Amino acid sequence: MEDELTISFEAASDAKVLIISVAARMAGMHPQTLRQYDRLGLVQAGRAAGGGRRYSVRDVVLLREVQRLSQDDGVNLAGIKRIIGLEQLVGDLQQQVAELQAELAAAYQRIAELESVGPYRRADLVPTSRTSTALVVWRPQRGDRGGRPATG
Template identity: 55%
Template sequence: MTGPLNSGDPGDRPRPDHPHGFEVDAPLFVISVAAQLAGMHAQTLRSYDREGLVSPGRTSGGGRRYSRRDIELLREVQKLSQDDGVNRAGIRRIIELEAQVDALRERLGELTAEMNQLRDDLVESRMDAANAAANAIAGLRRDVVPWSSVGTALVSWQRPPRR
């Protein structure tokens, strides 16, 4: 986001369905607050930003604004670096792969919803076709003239003699 907070962007408005009333991607925190929330020095956040590990939103003046998601990512980067001994290139790759997994999960959800809709449409189409066939058969039966017996005459037939 390039404007100041409460600029009218829907991400800045309180949302009751999210904890604390704000979306996880709303850029809320200045760098000093973000550093305190993440448990690290502000210079570390600047370094992570320069390296592209965590890229916060910006105000029109260029100031960094961190979201709740950015804070969680900062904590994850710190954990990978300090606790797991992963170097920054490895951290960058992990972040990229997690983003790909998230995108694939979202796409899977979309495709699953589409498949379910198509399945429902197919069931409905089959029912419509069965109803149309039943109606067509019922219509044919109404058009057929009922057969009645012609009479009770008896015809006698004899085989001709053999020669």
């Protein structure tokens, strides 16, 4: 009796720890099929120090999906490779959108914080209701780069 193993793709591990025979058995395939898929770039195996292929649980889930697309839906391997690539692109873009949304939310939060302080953030700036038409003339003195206001 063969045990059925159910794996959630989201919860699948990325650690490349499964040897090819175990991964093949978990995926319901022959190890030679895994080697072929690796050569075609459908599922990228990791390599152990001795050169042996290592697969993750996520790879096994992907192998099952490749098998399903091929056998149940009649998609050829080139089509499957394209589907996998597009799904990875969608995942990357969704992650990028989530990061940008978080940055935008942080920016809006910062704007709200700044607006709650009022229009004059610095304590040394005090708003006045009076407008002035006075003209201030600055005359630099020797050795004084900033200059001093003219008096008189």
